[in-house]
Amino acid sequence: MKAFVFPGQGSQSVGMGKELAEAFPVAKQVFQEVDDALSQNLSKMMFEGPDTELNLTENTQPALMAVSVAVARILQQANGGLLTPSVCKFVAGHSLGEYSALTAAGSFNLADAARLLKTRGQAMQKAVPVGIGAMAAILGLEMPDVQAIVKEASGADIVAAANDNSFGQIVISGHKAAVDKAIALATAKGAKRAILLPVSAPFHCALMQPAADVMATALGDVQINAPSVALVANVIAEEVTDPARIRQLLVEQVTGMVRWRESVLYMKKQGVTELIELGAGKVLNGLTKRIDADLTGRSVGTAKDIEEFAATL
Numbered sequence: 001m002k003a004f005v006f007p008g009q010g011s012q013s014v015g016m017g018k019e020l021a022e023a024f025p026v027a028k029q030v031f032q033e034v035d036d037a038l039s040q041n042l043s044k045m046m047f048e049g050p051d052t053e054l055n056l057t058e059n060t061q062p063a064l065m066a067v068s069v070a071v072a073r074i075l076q077q078a079n080g081g082l083l084t085p086s087v088c089k090f091v092a093g094h095s096l097g098e099y100s101a102l103t104a105a106g107s108f109n110l111a112d113a114a115r116l117l118k119t120r121g122q123a124m125q126k127a128v129p130v131g132i133g134a135m136a137a138i139l140g141l142e143m144p145d146v147q148a149i150v151k152e153a154s155g156a157d158i159v160a161a162a163n164d165n166s167f168g169q170i171v172i173s174g175h176k177a178a179v180d181k182a183i184a185l186a187t188a189k190g191a192k193r194a195i196l197l198p199v200s201a202p203f204h205c206a207l208m209q210p211a212a213d214v215m216a217t218a219l220g221d222v223q224i225n226a227p228s229v230a231l232v233a234n235v236i237a238e239e240v241t242d243p244a245r246i247r248q249l250l251v252e253q254v255t256g257m258v259r260w261r262e263s264v265l266y267m268k269k270q271g272v273t274e275l276i277e278l279g280a281g282k283v284l285n286g287l288t289k290r291i292d293a294d295l296t297g298r299s300v301g302t303a304k305d306i307e308e309f310a311a312t313l
Contacts, residue, residue: 001089003232003272004082005288006068006101008094008258009203011281012060014049016301017067021047023303026077027070030110034066037111038118042066057200058121061096062114068093068100068279069110071300075278078310083228087313090239090267092232094284095163095204095258096120098250104278105227107246112222119218123211124254125201133202134176135162136183139169140192146170149189153182162204163258166290171197173205204258212254219247237262239270264291276300276309 020027021043031043045053046063053059076082083091083105093101096117103113138146143164150159150172159174159182172182179196186194202208224247230239233249235256240246264275264287274296277284281301288297300309 001271002087002274002276003090003092003267004072004088004101004104004276004278005284006091006093006097006104007064007277007279007281007284008097009057009060009064011279011283012054012064013280014046014051014054016046016063016280017043017070018047019303020067020070020074020306024070024074024077024306026073030070030073031066033110034062034114037114038062056121057125058118061099061117061121064096064280065100065103065113065117067301068097069103069113071278071306072100072104074306075300075310075313078306079313082313085229088229089270089272090230090232091227092263092267093234094260095234095253097279097284098231098234098253100279101231102224102227102246105229105231107225107227107231107243108222116215116218116222120211120215120254123214124203124208127209127211128201128207130200132176133174133205133207134179135171135173135197135199135202136179136195137169137171137197138182138186138191138194141170141186141189142168143170145189146172146186149182149185150174150178153178153185158206160205161257162202164261165258166261166287168192169287169290171204173202174207175202204254204256206255208255212251215254216251219250232263232267234258234260234263237266239266260287261291264288264295268292268295274298 157175159178162173
């Protein structure tokens with residue numbers, strides 16, 4: 001049984017989507033719809049750069065969603081039952097990838113998803129002044145150790161586990177001083193690496209509360225339908241289909257931890273044997289292999305990938 005998963009920030013690169021737009025009319029249509037919804041030539045930025053503009057959070061988020069949805073729609077054109085229970089048990093997405101998953105599964109219309117992610121990116125960037133917050137990757141320690149470290153490093157300043165990506169790969173987020181302290185503690189406790197990440201804001205921690213408030217309002221104005229297959233949500237690592245609950249969890253997700261490792265293991269426990277990553281990059285496929293070697297992972301993001309995968313459906 002398959003689950004389709006959708007990448008988050010960090011999977012972007014200049015040129016993404018260009019080949020898809022040239023090869024598949026439905027992909028070109030997706031990119032045009034997103035451009036129109038945002039009143040912005042985002043697709044030109046995706047195809048040509050510059051990377052400094054594409055890497056701005058407010059552009060990265062709708063751009064990655066557009067590529068993922070383009071891939072999903074190409075595949076759906078080849079197999080109309082792609083995102084139905086007969087083919088796919090779950091969808092899931094890493095952080096912003098939840099919006100991609102929900103759009104592919106029919107919960108959001110494409111224009112609403114693009115505008116929501118533009119708003120989300122702007123709100124997350126504005127929530128904390130540049131230089132005040134930071135994020136770091138802790139490699140080689142497991143969650144109980146990292147939770148103890150962030151508890152010890154917290155005080156007047158905040159630091160928390162932000163992404164539980166896989167065994168031995170956890171990202172922390174918070175005030176820079178507290179993150180720096182947690183890095184030192186992690187190194188002392190035997191982490192293989194503890195390094196600051198090149199990000200513009202401390203995502204998925206309590207410092208993002210102003211952005212969560214913005215998203216509560218934005219999501220309140222948008223129609224959310226029940227998805228065609230259940231979403232395994234980041235903050236609970238369990239399935240959900242109720243639109244009101246989905247809306248609530250998307251707000252909580254802004255400040256909450258992305259429980260990706262647990263989400264993947266939940267899907268396996270429910271009978272999933274293949275995780276198919278739709279969109280740019282291969283980050284989630286790499287995490288799948290580290291989380292459970294018994295799971296089959298596959299990245300589908302290029303025309304060749306799509307042709308090969310469609311032949312298996």
